[in-house]
Amino acid sequence: MKYRYAMVCSSNQNRSMEAHYLLKRHGFDVSSYGTGAHVKLPGPSLREPNVYEFGTPYKQMFDDLRRKDPELYKRNGILPMLKRNIGVKAAPQRWQDNALDGSFDIVFTFEEKVFDTVVEDLNTREQPFMKTVLVINLEVKDNHEEAAIGGRLTFDLCQEIEAAESWEESIDDIIAAFEKRHRRKLLYSISFY
Known part of the structure; x- marks a missing residue:
């Protein structure tokens, strides 16, 4: 796999961990985080x-x-x-405390307020690496059934991104094709570490 992924949700560890579990099972380099206080x-x-x-x-x-x-x-x-x-990892980690080293290429969030938190966090911290990071929000309701669907959709989108020569050059087309195929609107932003 070419890229390193982070899955981020608010505080209950369902949606991000479902995606983390599925991607890890398929050999992706992936981590997961929450953004809440607890x-x-x-x-x-x-x-x-x-x-x-x-x-x-x-x-x-x-x-x-x-x-x-x-x-x-x-x-x-x-x-x-x-x-x-x-079976995925020992304990939950908080994004703001652990994702500081610029090692992620792509960050997925599963609700808009978490997307806003991650983008704001990336835009307000120092950016010593000046490395691009793609942040994508795939809105997923917080229940077990929707988390499973969201995990599969995330996996599909990650496969598309991995298949591209460079996500920076083709992300607009990848997102547009995904939205048309799955009838889901995505938010995305490019930030820096």
């Missing part, structure tokens, strides 16, 4: 989420929720999601 997973009610610090091992989250209410967290898909995440 990792938030659904709890017994909307007002009672389970909140963890970034860096908390997925295994620890899994064991904690299994202790609290195994039936609830199995039924709502959180335990299977965490089990998948355990």
Whole structure:
């Protein structure tokens, strides 16, 4: 693979990790991040989420929720999601704290506010490498079914990008063809490290 990818979502580690899992399985050089202050997973009610610090091992989250209410967290898909995440990497990482070395060529986000956060972060930090980075937003609803669809669409788009001679020269055509084929509008921006 020619490029290094980052998958970024807000704070619950579902959409970015689904894409990370699929790309990693197919040999892509990929990492994943959240942009929130904490990792938030659904709890017994909307007002009672389970909140963890970034860096908390997925295994620890899994064991904690299994202790609290195994039936609830199995039924709502959180335990299977965490089990998948355990197989991908040890713990969630925060974009703002970890993605500082200019090593990514392409960054995917899965909601517009995260896209804005990533682009703003890239545009306000020092840019010592002056290396281009493509940021693409593929809007994906935050549920397990849509995350799976979003992961497959991300994989398709990454294959198109990899097949191009140079993404810088062909990204407009790649995006236009993807939008027409999948009837999904993408946001994208070119920033620098």
